[in-house]
Amino acid sequence: MKIKGKIALVTGGAKRIGNEIALGLASKGAHVVITYLHSKKEAQVTVKKLKRYGVKAHAIQADQSRAHDVNRVFREVMARFKRLDILVNSAANYLKTPFTELTENDFNRSVDTNLKGPYLYAITFGKEMLKRRSGKIIHIGDWGIFRPYNDYLPYFVSKGGVATLTKALAKALAPFVQVNAILPGPMMLPEGTSARERQAIIRETPLKRIGSPRDIAAAVEFLIEGSDFITGALLPVDGGRSIQ
Numbered sequence: 120m121k122i123k124g125k126i127a128l129v130t131g132g133a134k135r136i137g138n139e140i141a142l143g144l145a146s147k148g149a150h151v152v153i154t155y156l157h158s159k160k161e162a163q164v165t166v167k168k169l170k171r172y173g174v175k176a177h178a179i180q181a182d183q184s185r186a187h188d189v190n191r192v193f194r195e196v197m198a199r200f201k202r203l204d205i206l207v208n209s210a211a212n213y214l215k216t217p218f219t220e221l222t223e224n225d226f227n228r229s230v231d232t233n234l235k236g237p238y239l240y241a242i243t244f245g246k247e248m249l250k251r252r253s254g255k256i257i258h259i260g261d262w263g264i265f266r267p268y269n270d271y272l273p274y275f276v277s278k279g280g281v282a283t284l285t286k287a288l289a290k291a292l293a294p295f296v297q298v299n300a301i302l303p304g305p306m307m308l309p310e311g312t313s314a315r316e317r318q319a320i321i322r323e324t325p326l327k328r329i330g331s332p333r334d335i336a337a338a339v340e341f342l343i344e345g346s347d348f349i350t351g352a353l354l355p356v357d358g359g360r361s362i363q
């Protein structure tokens with residue numbers, strides 16, 4: 120699928136990795152809708168940056184853990200653009216809780232945003248893509264589903280679910296819509312990561328560096344434009360961490 124002229128939705132596109140993905144797609148000629156939860160200012164700045172590429176751009180506030188909000192995003196995208204060609208589910212939370220303090224609420228907060236959110240977007244837009252017999256859905260998962268870190272149990276359960284969601288959707292939407300997941304390694308480390316922790320991560324990464332949002336955006340662009348014969352794949356973009 121050529122990116123130029125397509126309509127793309129990038130969740131969590133106001134900041135960080137989602138932002139790089141949105142800008143990358145616009146630079147290749149896609150019209151881009153981003154969603155944000157709290158980052159209104161950053162979303163407005165992003166829309167201006169996206170438009171500099173000569174494409175249409177729009178930002179929508181939406182809490183993806185709520186079906187009501189996802190349905191509103193769907194209606195707004197359809198009203199403006201009549202279709203969606205590319206869905207990139209990037210938005211997520213990353214909540215740290217020691218095992219002994221875990222509650223039901225921790226599970227709900229991770230799973231509702233990180234798994235139910237992508238599920239809601241994928242089933243809502245996937246039905247529309249299926250009708251038109253064309254589309255690409257890309258989930259941003261996490262390489263750590265194979266080796267979960269301590270203190271992030273509900274987060275990794277939610278991302279493990281995203282991997283299964285990817286494969287199940289790929290079957291349900293074949294042969295018309297390709298559904299894949301990218302599994303980033305450490306890219307943008309959480310605030311408060313010490314220099315020592317950073318060095319330890321680099322030591323444990325065969326390619327000896329932290330990844331960049333561009334590495335993820337490039338993988339998204341490849342899955343859209345590089346091949347239409349990949350579906351149900353989980354693509355680690357992790358500097359080799361998963362084989363270490």
Ligand SMILES: NC(=O)c1ccc[n+]([C@@H]2O[C@H](COP(=O)([O-])OP(=O)(O)OC[C@H]3O[C@@H](n4cnc5c(N)ncnc54)[C@H](OP(=O)(O)O)[C@@H]3O)[C@@H](O)[C@H]2O)c1
Binds near residue numbers: 130132236260306308
């Ligand atoms: N950073 C890394 O090193 C790394 C490593 C592995 C995997 N990943 C995955 O890559 C993706 C992007 O990572 P990131 O670090 O750039 O993400 P991030 O900054 O932690 O979060 C991205 C955006 O998600 C949005 N968000 C959170 N909860 C939401 C909700 N309920 N509804 C709608 N939007 C919500 C936030 O929007 P607002 O700012 O508008 O509130 C936030 O800007 C995530 O799926 C993450 O799990 C990242």
